[in-house]
Amino acid sequence: MSFVSDPRWGEALAHLPDYLGNHVRVSLAALALGLALGLPLAILCRNRPVARSVLLALASVVQTVPGLALLALFYPLLLLAAAVTLSWFDFSFSAFGFLPAMLALALYSMLPVLRNGITGLNGIDAALLEAARGVGMTPRQSLIMVELPLALPVMMAGIRTAAVWVIGTATLSTPIGQTSLGNYIFAGLQTQNWVFVLFGCIASAALALAVDQLLGLIETGLRRRSRLRAALGGLGIAALVAATLVPSQARNSTAYVIGAKTFAEQYVLSALIRDRLQAAGLAATTRAGLGSNVIFAALEAGDIDVYIDYSGTLWLNQLHRSEIEPRKELLAELKTALAGDKITLLGELGFENAYALVMPRRRAEALRIRSIADLAAHAPTLSIAGDYEFFSRPEWAALQKAYGLAFRAQRQMQPDFMYAAAASGEVDVIAGYTSDGLIAKYDLVTLDDPRHAIPPYDAILLLAPKRAADERLKAALTPLLGKIDIATMREANLRASGNDANSSPDAVAKWLWQKVGGR
Amino acid sequence: MARSQTAIGYAHVAKSFGRVAAVDDVSLDIAEGEFVAIVGGSGSGKTTLLRLTNRLIEADGGRITVEGEDVRGVDPVALRHRIGYVFQNGGLFPHLSVADNIGITPRLLALPAPEIAARVDELLDLVRLDRAAHRDRLPEALSGGQRQRVGVARALAARPRIVLMDEPFGALDPLTRDALAEDYCSLHRTLGLTTVMITHDMTEAILLADRIAVMREGRLLAQGAPAELARSADAYVAELLRAPRRQAERLNAALPQDGAA
Numbered sequence: 004m005s006f007v008s009d010p011r012w013g014e015a016l017a018h019l020p021d022y023l024g025n026h027v028r029v030s031l032a033a034l035a036l037g038l039a040l041g042l043p044l045a046i047l048c049r050n051r052p053v054a055r056s057v058l059l060a061l062a063s064v065v066q067t068v069p070g071l072a073l074l075a076l077f078y079p080l081l082l083l084a085a086a087v088t089l090s091w092f093d094f095s096f097s098a099f100g101f102l103p104a105m106l107a108l109a110l111y112s113m114l115p116v117l118r119n120g121i122t123g124l125n126g127i128d129a130a131l132l133e134a135a136r137g138v139g140m141t142p143r144q145s146l147i148m149v150e151l152p153l154a155l156p157v158m159m160a161g162i163r164t165a166a167v168w169v170i171g172t173a174t175l176s177t178p179i180g181q182t183s184l185g186n187y188i189f190a191g192l193q194t195q196n197w198v199f200v201l202f203g204c205i206a207s208a209a210l211a212l213a214v215d216q217l218l219g220l221i222e223t224g225l226r227r228r229s230r231l232r233a234a235l236g237g238l239g240i241a242a243l244v245a246a247t248l249v250p251s252q253a254r255n256s257t258a259y260v261i262g263a264k265t266f267a268e269q270y271v272l273s274a275l276i277r278d279r280l281q282a283a284g285l286a287a288t289t290r291a292g293l294g295s296n297v298i299f300a301a302l303e304a305g306d307i308d309v310y311i312d313y314s315g316t317l318w319l320n321q322l323h324r325s326e327i328e329p330r331k332e333l334l335a336e337l338k339t340a341l342a343g344d345k346i347t348l349l350g351e352l353g354f355e356n357a358y359a360l361v362m363p364r365r366r367a368e369a370l371r372i373r374s375i376a377d378l379a380a381h382a383p384t385l386s387i388a389g390d391y392e393f394f395s396r397p398e399w400a401a402l403q404k405a406y407g408l409a410f411r412a413q414r415q416m417q418p419d420f421m422y423a424a425a426a427s428g429e430v431d432v433i434a435g436y437t438s439d440g441l442i443a444k445y446d447l448v449t450l451d452d453p454r455h456a457i458p459p460y461d462a463i464l465l466l467a468p469k470r471a472a473d474e475r476l477k478a479a480l481t482p483l484l485g486k487i488d489i490a491t492m493r494e495a496n497l498r499a500s501g502n503d504a505n506s507s508p509d510a511v512a513k514w515l516w517q518k519v520g521g522r
Numbered sequence: 523m524a525r526s527q528t529a530i531g532y533a534h535v536a537k538s539f540g541r542v543a544a545v546d547d548v549s550l551d552i553a554e555g556e557f558v559a560i561v562g563g564s565g566s567g568k569t570t571l572l573r574l575t576n577r578l579i580e581a582d583g584g585r586i587t588v589e590g591e592d593v594r595g596v597d598p599v600a601l602r603h604r605i606g607y608v609f610q611n612g613g614l615f616p617h618l619s620v621a622d623n624i625g626i627t628p629r630l631l632a633l634p635a636p637e638i639a640a641r642v643d644e645l646l647d648l649v650r651l652d653r654a655a656h657r658d659r660l661p662e663a664l665s666g667g668q669r670q671r672v673g674v675a676r677a678l679a680a681r682p683r684i685v686l687m688d689e690p691f692g693a694l695d696p697l698t699r700d701a702l703a704e705d706y707c708s709l710h711r712t713l714g715l716t717t718v719m720i721t722h723d724m725t726e727a728i729l730l731a732d733r734i735a736v737m738r739e740g741r742l743l744a745q746g747a748p749a750e751l752a753r754s755a756d757a758y759v760a761e762l763l764r765a766p767r768r769q770a771e772r773l774n775a776a777l778p779q780d781g782a783a
Contacts, residue, residue, distance in 0.1 A: 134613030136578055138627050138676065139602035148626075152617045 010504045011198040015187060023206060024247035025182040030173045030214075031244060033105045034166055037112030041165075042158070045120025046146065055121055062114040070172040073111065077103035078179045078297050082304070099297070099306035104176035104183075111172055112165035119161025123154030159222040163215050170211040174203065178265060178294035180301055184210070189292035193267050195419060195502045214240070258286035259476065262298050262310035266418065267499040267508070268356060268438060268492065272311050272462075274512035276480065283479035291508075295320075295392075303344060308467045309480070313356055315458035317341070319397045327401075330459040337463075345468035349477060350484040354438055354492040357460035358398050359449040360387075361435035363426060367448050374451035378432065379406040386412040388421055389434035398457050399434070405456035419500065422447065438462075438489060440497025462487070486519040527554040528587070529684055529716035530575060535584035537570055544570040546740035547584070554683075557710055557717045559727035561762065562737035568720045571737070572686050575718070576605045588684065603627060606677030606685035606715075611693055612669040614661040620646075620672050621657045627680040645675040650705060667698035674706060678713070685710075687719040691726065703730055725766040736762060 048054040065073070081103050127150055135145040151158075174185030187203025190196065217239040224233025259280055263273035273289045280287035290307055299321060301307045314337055318324050322340055327333075338348040360375055372378050378385075387410045393399055394413060402408055410432070416424060421433045422441035435442060437449055437460070464484070470476055487495075495518075499511045530552040537545040545567045552558050562568045573579045574586060577598040586593045593601060614623050622629075624645050625638040633641075646653045649671040661669055670690060677685055690706075691699045707730055710717050721727050727734045728748045735745040736759050744754045752763060 130609065130611070130613055131615065133578060134609050134615070137576065137602060137607040137609065137613070139599050139630050139680075140626075141599055144630060149615055149617075153615075 009198055011196060011507060012202070014507060014509075015199055015202040018186070019206065022182060022184050022186050022203075023210065026170070026173055026184045026207065026210065027243055027247040029101060029104050029108065029176060029181055029183060030166075030170045030210075031240075032101075033108030033169050033173070034112055034162075036105065036109035037116055037165060037169070038162065040109070041113045041116030042120055045117050045124065045158075049121060049124040049150075058117060059114075059121070062117050065110050066114045070107075070111065071175045071178070074104060074107045074172075074176055074179050075294060075296070077107040078294075078300070081106070082300055085304075099301045099304060100180035100182075103179050104173065104181035108169045108173055108176070112169045115161040115164040115168065116158075117161075119157050119164070120154070123157030123161075124150055126157065127153050155225055156222065159218065159225075163218045163222075166214050166218060167211045170207060170214060174207050177292040179297050180290060180293055180306060182290070186292055189265055190270060190508070192417075193265055193270060193292075193419070195267075195500050196507065197502060214243070217243075258288050259308045259470075260306070261287060261289045262293050262301060262307035263289060263291040264295050264298055264310075265292050268436075268496050269311065270508035271495055271499050271511045271515065272352075274508045275483070275515055276309060276311075276464075278512055278516060279483065280476070280479050283475065285475060285479060302346065302465055302467050305467045305469045308470050309476070310465055311352065311462055312465055313460040314351075314463055315357060315398075315460040317463075318458050325397060325401070327455050327458045330461065333459060334461060334463075341465070345471060347466035347471050349464040349466055349480060352462040352464065352483060352487045352492075353485045354462055354487050354489040355460045356436050356438040356462055356492070358393065358396075358434050358457055359437045359452070360402075360432055361422075361425060361442060361447045361449050362432045363428075364446050364448045366428075366431070367450070372450065374453050375402065375406050375408070375456070376453055378450055379408055382408050382410050385410055385431035386414065387432045387434065388414045388416045388424060388430040390418045390421070391415050393434045401456040405454040438492045438496055440493045440495070440500060443493060444497055462492075482520070486522050487515070491515070491518055528552065529554040529556070529589060530718065531585075531587040532571070533585045533587075535571070535574060535586055536582050537567075537574060537579065538582055543740045545574065545581075548737075548740075548742045549584075550735055550742060550745060552716060552718060554716055555714055557707070557719070557730060557732045558735060559719045559721055559731035559733075560735045560737060561721055561724055561727045563722060565739070566737040567740040568737045569688060570740075572688055572718060572720050575686055576602045576607060578602075603631060603680055604682050604684070606680070606682040608670075608673050608677045608685065608687040608690045610689045611666075612661070612673040614669055614672055614676070616661050619658050619660060620651075620664070623661065623672055624675045624679050626676060631680060641679060642675075645679060648678070648709060649675045651675070665698075666694050667702055670694065670702060671705075674702075674709070678709070683714070684716045685718075687717065689720050689722070692721070692723070699726075706730075724762045725769060728766055 044058060048058055068076075078099070131149060131153070132145065135149045140148065173181075173183050174188055176183050177185035177189045184203045184207040187199045187206070191199030191201075191203060217236045220236030220239070221233050224230065224236055261273045261276045261280075263269040270291050273291055277287045277289050293301065293307075295316070298307070298310055299312065299317070302310060314334055317337055318333060322337065328336065334348075334351070341348050360378065362372070367373070370381055372381065389399070394415065414430060418436070421430075421435060422439065422445050424430050425433045425447060426445035435447070435449070441447075442449065464480055466473070466476065495511050495515045498514060499506055499508060504510070528551045532548050532550045535545055535548045536543065548567075548571060560568045560571065570579065574581050575588070575593070577593055588596070588601065588605065615626070618626070621639070621642045624642045628638045628641060642657065643653050646656060651668060651671055656664070656668070656672075661672070664672065673690070691703055694702065703726065709715070719727075719731065733745060733747055734751055736743045736751070738758055743756055744751060744759045746754075751759060754760065
């Protein structure tokens with residue numbers, strides 16, 4: 004199959020109206036807000052050197068915060084604000100998706116807007132400012148008739164920079180629930196779908212270039228006093244906004260929203276759930292690529308209706324329990340605790356996706372390592388790799404404490420590359436996931452945990468508070484409970500990690516249903 | 523022409539920038555219809571004195587009156603509307619056309635657009651610029667002399683009776699400068715203006731002004747008609763007058779008496 008005729012291009016294209024529309028909406032709203040705040044601030048502090056340096060320093064600090072972190076920070080902040088407005092004014096808003104993304108991006112756009120605004124206004128020849136006063140202009144008239152028009156080219160350059168930055172950074176708003184062109188990139192990276200990654204990058208670059216050119220048209224129009232150019236540019240931007248408003252109105256707001264975290268298994272399972280709901284005649288969409296800190300809060304707030312989490316994760320991160328209980332007791336206790344938050348734990352899917360220490364089978368056999376207890380003796384001569392969060396998770400602390408583990412070196416890695424790294428001997432041990440199909444593919448083994456340092460991680464279906472009494476939803480989901488065993492999930496995950504048309508989450512979800520639907 | 527009324531009065535005016543006294547106890551009355559040149563080197567305080575007149579900067583001490591009113595009691599914006607100001611190098615707004623530059627003060631006074639347009643054409647005629655060729659040009663497309671003509675037209679747009687000029691012809695080539703100065707002089711007379719012009723060029727002052735005030739280090743050294751100034755005992759004034767005298771002698775020697783220049 005050639006690269007160009009790959010059917011995944013078509014699949015990517017089918018998502019474009021939704022992804023692009025949301026991307027444009029959030030970017031332009033953020034840019035508009037950034038301008039609405041940045042330009043007046045630039046004007047206010049143009050003659051105030053102290054305020055000017057403070058403001059520029061603040062904007063620069065914001066700029067140094069990585070885009071992903073800035074976006075992620077806004078979610079809990081807004082959740083807090085929403086809770087406050089609810090208790091004080093009996094008014095609540097969704098802290099998920101659009102709002103945090105727009106606010107964070109607006110903040111991000113402030114630096115170029117402010118810096119160029121201030122530079123442009125301060126760069127005006129003092130003789131002209133005196134001429135403006137000399138002919139009898141008030142400060143306001145001088146600003147509007149002389150300073151702003153003269154600063155326009157520099158200001159517009161800042162606005163164009165801000166537009167390009169915002170459109171690029173908006174791809175990172177996917178994990179906080181804002182659909183964007185980043186959905187292609189996050190999904191593509193997690194499922195090894197390079198067509199999606201490429202498509203997302205090209206689409207966002209093309210959008211950034213298009214908006215930049217339209218703004219450039221407005222700029223030259225204003226500068227050369229050509230109404231036609233300015234109008235064309237303005238029309239282009241307006242058309243872009245109008246075009247993106249159409250799909251949002253057409254979209255069914257009553258559809259069930261299925262959340263998914265940022266790894267392949269979650270993409271597959273959310274597609275499976277969506278298919279089951281649709282088969283039962285319920286409208287359903289997925290909201291994939293959500294950060295694991297965001298997704299539970301989103302369910303709690305009703306921004307998503309259904310998602311799959313893992314019992315151990317909730318046990319540690321939501322219940323903040325450190326002692327490990329046997330599988331059944333932990334599940335029962337978790338169910339009661341979640342019910343207190345009005346969240347329904349509908350049941351287990353049948354497999355566990357736990358963290359496990361994994362190493363090549365041959366190496367393990369050669370060193371006679373079967374369990375983590377055996378590993379502990381060799382650890383000082385070995386290196387370990389984990390995903391970006393593993394070494395700061397309580398499981399790692401528990402493992403170290405229970406077995407006295409101390410490795411020669413530890414590294415963080417993109418999960419998809421970890422298994423290959425272990426197979427090739429680049430690292431000796433990895434903190435993998437038990438349901439990962441790559442364990443079988445690379446002939447790796449998971450080490451036993453005789454001291455039960457790692458809690459059980461049963462995959463469980465969670466329903467939002469507002470769906471607690473939704474019998475149609477429950478009826479559509481119940482056939483999935485207990486059907487997916489670890490071998491089946493591993494095979495599904497292995498399929499999803501392939502790099503061809505049959506490895507898309509949708510295709511794997513269909514395969515999975517064929518396999519387990521009759522059980 | 524009656525010269526009894528005082529158009530601009532300076533009484534013991536003082537202005538310091540930090541420890542430097544830019545204008546130091548200057549008193550000078552300028553009569554209605556008079557053309558006064560203020561002559562001095564750089565740092566003499568001549569430009570500061572001019573800028574105090576329409577309150578572009580505020581005096582520290584003394585009193586300045588314009589047409590009998592203490593300027594401190596007049597709204598500075600309204601004051602500037604009724605005093606024309608010609609800036610060094612024109613001070614034209616580069617993003618506005620010639621017509622918009624000239625019509626700026628009438629526009630600030632919210633005059634109706636057709637009236638402003640008619641006034642702009644009238645002023646272009648007055649400063650001898652072709653209406654059709656110049657009205658819609660941007661300042662960058664004009665020569666230095668044309669720019670300064672537009673500057674003069676702009677200063678006259680709101681029909682002021684007083685015009686302040688800050689080294690208006692300094693940067694022009696001699697021929698342009700001479701023509702423009704001549705043209706302005708006749709405007710000054712026909713429109714009955716009161717003009718205060720800053721210059722460092724004594725020859726220009728002698729040729730144009732009714733009266734010359736000489737400033738040095740913030741102080742008014744001498745003032746009077748050119749002939750009166752020639753009798754001054756002050757060494758600096760004498761030095762200032764030496765240059766035009768020498769020029770006149772050389773010109774007389776070089777050019778035949780009845781020849782046309």
